[in-house]
Amino acid sequence: MRKIPAVLAALAFAGLGAFVPATTAHAAANCSDNYTDARSGYMYAYKHAYCETHIGNSDSWDSDWGNSSGPFQGGDTNEASSILNKGNSYEVQFFNGTGQDWAGGHICLSRDEAYASDLSNDDFHNDNDDDRGEANDAISSHRWVNPDSNNCDRWAT
Numbered sequence: 107m108r109k110i111p112a113v114l115a116a117l118a119f120a121g122l123g124a125f126v127p128a129t130t131a132h133a134a135a136n137c138s139d140n141y142t143d144a145r146s147g148y149m150y151a152y153k154h155a156y157c158e159t160h161i162g163n164s165d166s167w168d169s170d171w172g173n174s175s176g177p178f179q180g181g182d183t184n185e186a187s188s189i190l191n192k193g194n195s196y197e198v199q200f201f202n203g204t205g206q207d208w209a210g211g212h213i214c215l216s217r218d219e220a221y222a223s224d225l226s227n228d229d230f231h232n233d234n235d236d237d238r239g240e241a242n243d244a245i246s247s248h249r250w251v252n253p254d255s256n257n258c259d260r261w262a263t
């Protein structure tokens with residue numbers, strides 16, 4: 107369901123509810139509900155999968171989720187397990203590291219994808235081993251990037 111826009115996903119669940127395990131339907135509906143309620147132009151991060159336990163949100167950038175400034179601070183770093191993009195015109199690029207050089211491992215979340223409900227399915231772009239999920243509990247900064255730019259080498263799903 108992650109490839110389907112939130113509105114269509116909601117419709118699909120309404121129509122196919124009898125065929126979807128209740129736990130899966132509830133979990134996916136949570137990110138869908140959060141997306142509906144999210145502020146336009148903002149990105150969100152959550153401590154747990156399926157958009158449970160809000161960490162923070164921002165219409166700006168933050169080069170260090172572990173410092174004491176900006177929208178994400180202190181214990182927010184290395185905590186996100188699901189993410190959401192309700193931006194108006196840009197995609198969100200998340201980084202394993204910190205700093206305004208915006209270097210190192212990254213993963214992007216598109217507005218079309220809307221949310222990644224479980225980062226244990228996602229790796230940073232420079233992670234080419236066979237393990238999965240290294241983006242989970244490992245995001246430490248983010249910025250908005252133009253969808254026409256070549257900044258994103260991997261996309262969250």
Ligand SMILES: [Ca+2]
Nearest residue numbers: 170175176178
């Ligand atoms: Ca910060």
